[in-house]
Amino acid sequence: xxxxxxxxxxxxxxxxxxxxxxxxxxxxxxxxxxxxxxxxxxxxxxxxxxxxxxxxxxxxxxxxxxxxxxxxxxxxxxxxxxxxxxxxxxxxxxxxxxxxxxxxxxxxxxxxxxxxxxxxxxxxxxxx
Numbered sequence: 001x002x003x004x005x006x007x008x009x010x011x012x013x014x015x016x017x018x019x020x021x022x023x024x025x026x027x028x029x030x031x032x033x034x035x036x037x038x039x040x041x042x043x044x045x046x047x048x049x050x051x052x053x054x055x056x057x058x059x060x061x062x063x064x065x066x067x068x069x070x071x072x073x074x075x076x077x078x079x080x081x082x083x084x085x086x087x088x089x090x091x092x093x094x095x096x097x098x099x100x101x102x103x104x105x106x107x108x109x110x111x112x113x114x115x116x117x118x119x120x121x122x123x124x125x126x127x128x
Contacts, residue, residue, distance in 0.1 A: 002091050005101040011035045019077035024068040027079045029086060029111055029119040034060045036111075039104040051126045063118055082117060086110045 004012065015031040018024075024031070036042050037053055037060075046053055071077065079087075087102075090110035094102040112128065114120045 001100065002095050003101055004091075005103050007039045007041065007104050008102055008107060011039060011104060011107070016077060019068075022064075022068065023071045024064070024077050025071045026069060027077050027083055028064070028068070029080075029082055029114065029117055030060055030064050030067075032083060032086070032107065033111065033119045033123070034064065036104055036107060042104050042108055045105065045108070046128070049127055051128065056122065056126055059122055060119075063122070067118075082114060086114060089113060 011032060014035040015027050018034065019027045019031050034057065037046065037056060043053065046056075086107065087110070090106035091102045093106050093110065094100075108123075108128075111117075111119055112123060
């Protein structure tokens, strides 16, 4: 059985809470990325690439604020199909490598395989 490690669990929890608090209809890759870049392994990776993490965070928040669809009822925010696909790919990647936990770096790598996605575009623009 595969599970998320404690850091990835935190990212998913915070993404959901952020979307719900801001009354966004969907939890998007951008919501995930917003909290992914605060995790130790991702910070270390981004710093090794000399990525401006604060600038990236500002761009993500601005993008979410400009593009998030508001909730039309009192239901909780739900993940988009893109987020589900990205998570599934990351968990499969962990299994294929013989691990029983998916990590934040698995999610980051999986995110880079998404097409027509702002989070992927922004990561590649930053030099990831």
